[in-house]
Amino acid sequence: MKRIAFYPGTFDPLTSGHLDIITRAAGLFDEVIIGVAQNPSKAPLIQFKDRVLLVEQSLAQAALPAGAVRVMGFDGLTVDVAKQHGASVLLRGVRALSDFEYEFMMAQMNKTLCRELETVFLMAALEHQFVSSSLVKQVAQLGGDVSAYVPPAVASYFKPELISPKP
Numbered sequence: 001m002k003r004i005a006f007y008p009g010t011f012d013p014l015t016s017g018h019l020d021i022i023t024r025a026a027g028l029f030d031e032v033i034i035g036v037a038q039n040p041s042k043a044p045l046i047q048f049k050d051r052v053l054l055v056e057q058s059l060a061q062a063a064l065p066a067g068a069v070r071v072m073g074f075d076g077l078t079v080d081v082a083k084q085h086g087a088s089v090l091l092r093g094v095r096a097l098s099d100f101e102y103e104f105m106m107a108q109m110n111k112t113l114c115r116e117l118e119t120v121f122l123m124a125a126l127e128h129q130f131v132s133s134s135l136v137k138q139v140a141q142l143g144g145d146v147s148a149y150v151p152p153a154v155a156s157y158f159k160p161e162l163i164s165p166k167p
């Protein structure tokens with residue numbers, strides 16, 4: 001049976017930390033589906049369709065093995081979408097201890113909602129421990145260079161002469 005992992009997130013935007021988790025997971029599972037959540041409650045800076053597009057472009061640039069990863073946008077419950085797409089694993093990355101409480105609560109809630117799905121955590125690589133989407137956005141909006149923290153497609157997105165992020 002194909003072992004499919006569903007990696008949900010707001011990806012506002014995708015960072016090099018996320019991409020590292022995806023790349024490593026691609027070696028562990030038959031398929032990794034990256035689920036970009038609409039997540040209006042987080043009031044994302046980047047429009048939903050652009051967040052999906054940036055993940056697609058970043059994966060293409062990362063040249064992962066064909067069929068190993070795919071991207072989809074979704075609205076609704078993560079567990080429902082994961083099940084609909086045949087996933088048996090919910091994948092999340094964890095950084096420092098500060099992520100733990102939130103991730104623990106989400107994993108417990110998702111387990112209660114769907115017993116068949118297991119949440120699997122990968123530790124963020126040391127060099128990505130302090131990267132976050134919020135900090136990337138803050139730096140980019142103030143005109144700083146974020147190319148060390150995000151894939152090239154995301155860095156280009158933030159270049160003011162290409163696209164200015166919409167509130």
Ligand code: COA
Pocket residue numbers: 008009010011012015016017018021037039042076077078079093094095105106107109110123124125128129131132133134135
């Ligand atoms: N490296 C660097 N940073 C990382 C990282 C890594 N490996 N893994 C996570 N992060 C950071 C992100 O940059 C982001 O930073 P920010 O808080 O500054 O924005 C943060 O950790 C988490 O963002 P992201 O990975 O995009 O996930 P999220 O926490 O926004 O995702 C959902 C939340 C979408 C999974 C959750 O809201 C959800 O499942 N929603 C659907 C509705 C639902 O089912 N709700 C019930 C859930 S129990």
